[in-house]
Amino acid sequence: MKVCLISQNVSPGILIFRKDFIRYLVLQGHQVFAFAIDYTMDTEQMVRDLGAIPVSYQLNKTGMNPFLDIRDTYLLKQEIMKISPDVVFSFFVKPSIYGSIAAWFAGVPRIIAMLEGLGYIHTPTSRGVSFKKQFLKRVHGALCTLGYAFADKVLFLNSDDPKDLSSVALLSKKKLDVLGPIGLDLDYFQYSKPDLNKPVRFIFIARLLAEKGIFQYLSAARIVKRDYPNSEFVVLGGLDPDNPAALSKSELDKVIQEGIIIYPGHVNNVKEWIDQSHVFVLPSFYREGVPRSTQEAMAIGRAIITTDVPGCRETVVEGVNGFMVPPWDAECLADKMVYLIKNPDEIIRMGESSYQMAHENFDVKKINPELAKKVLGSL
Template sequence: MKIVLISQNASPGLLIFRVDFIRYMVLSGHSVYCFALDYTDESKAVVESLGAIPVDYKLNKTGLNPIKDCIDTFSLSKKLRKIKPNVVFSFFVKPSIYGTLAAWLAGVPRRIAMLEGLGYIHTPSKNGMSLKKRALQAAHGVLSTLGYSVADEVLFLNPDDPNDLSRKSWINQKKIRVIGPIGLDLEKYPFNLLAKSKPVRFIFIARLLAEKGIFEYLAAARIVKKTYADAEFIILGGLDSFNPTALSESELQAVIDEGLVIYPGHVSSVHEWIANSHVFVLPSYREGFPRSTQEAMATGRAVITTDVPGCRETVIDGVNGFLVPPWNPDALAQKMIYLIEHPLELKRMGEESHRIAVEQYDVHKINPVLASIVTGETQ
């Protein structure tokens, strides 16, 4: 078959989240075309090294100009018409809608849309949903109704997302499928024993945004250090100066100078930092099915995360970690202190995390299932 993947970006969209799937589809004998908005010569070369074909296209990732979106959709449909694919598989919020519409306009026989998370506009803050977010949700609902009406299947990673989106849009329930995590190559995230001789080290891996829980993480770290000054708190993630909810560069530097956190900047091996930590912490307000948590679990680390969509799917409370309420640094700090005071729990919960990862996150088990959904072929 000719398979088209329509992503928002080359990385992480294709070259991290989809790289194993691309490789699997190519090795299965399919011709794979990878569409992205931000290709460089280097990222195109990586796609080509996988045996796939990189293709540029245009779509405003965050804009709300319907005329421009229509023009971009028709332009995309022309590219698809030239390729004549059997299947178009589109993911991320806007590509899943407009990519599916473009595939329908191009007469593509099979059209699969996937939402890996509902994104910023469906993520509440401590003060609830703003009027702006509610307006954007309404607009997203209308577009979802339109775009997914011509999809053969609409895939979600957790059960909360289709339920919440269905309150804002109409989607044929027979088309909806919750598939769980996309998975990862467990060989790249091998189980590592805990470093018992070191102070307990907590690690946060995400963009440094309010909705990822960075401010709750910092507040909890400050509470913990009042009692356990030698506890260490790592932050891996990039700053986003254009996002109004982001941790600013000056705020980050202040907590570094205070000695509250360790921030190494860009790192080439995330797995090494996870392996040298004891507990993975993600106090996010909402996720699809966080890859960073999967990586930490595969490595064999206890997890503290929030009881919200996407995050709650990764932790069995009290088994491989803890679920805490969102926006609650006191509750987060309490669980951190518990793990410091009960080191045997770190080992037990880490082993449980690894067991769950092996059972549920192995991409070599997941890829054949996803491929059968995308192509419509039975396994």
């Protein structure tokens, strides 16, 4: 079959999140067309190396200009018609909506949308939900009502998202389906035992945004370092200077100079940094699907501290492979860190539980056939 995958960005959308699925489809004999808005010559070649065909299209990914969106949807429809695919599978917020509409007008027989987390609009803050976000939630709900009406199936990664989206959108329940985590190549993310002879190291991997919990992580690190100065705190993630809720460069420089964190900048060997750490920490209150970084840390065998919010809570069984803390609570986060410093054997036990959970729930070799059934259907 001809299968179009419509992503927003080539990375992580195509080259990280869909890489294993593309390989699976190609090995099954399907022709895969990978749509993204930001291809370069290098990333086009990377997609070809996976066995897929890169296709560039345009999408105003954050704007709310309806005329631009209508134009982009029309142009996307034209690109889809050139291919005449059997299936269109679109994901991320705007592509899942406009990709479904474009595919229907292009006459595609089967249309699948996936929403991998409700995202920024549905993310509350410690002060609640602003009027602007309330308005945007209604707009998003209206667009989902329209766009997903054209889809045959709408996939989610956790059970909270379809319930919460249904509060602002009119969705056909028979179309909604919870897939669960996208999964990992567990042959690559292999178990490594934490070295308890080294200082306990906590690692944070995410964009340096308030919603991802970076400020709570830094506050907790300050608290812990006062009594346990040998403990280590690693931050992997990029700055976002255009985002008002992001950690600023001056704030980052300050905590580096104070010796609060280790910040190596951009790295290509994230797995090795997890290997060298003891505990993975993601105090996010962002509306995640199921965070991939947490899945990777679990597969490698790390204890997890995360928040009791949709998406994140799917990765922890309290006291078994880690802890869930309330969002925005740096003191509670610090308490859990101190507990693991005082009880290093728990780091090993919880890490082994994470490893077992990853093999039960995150194995891409098990998940890809199930995802393919949902996407390809009986065509």
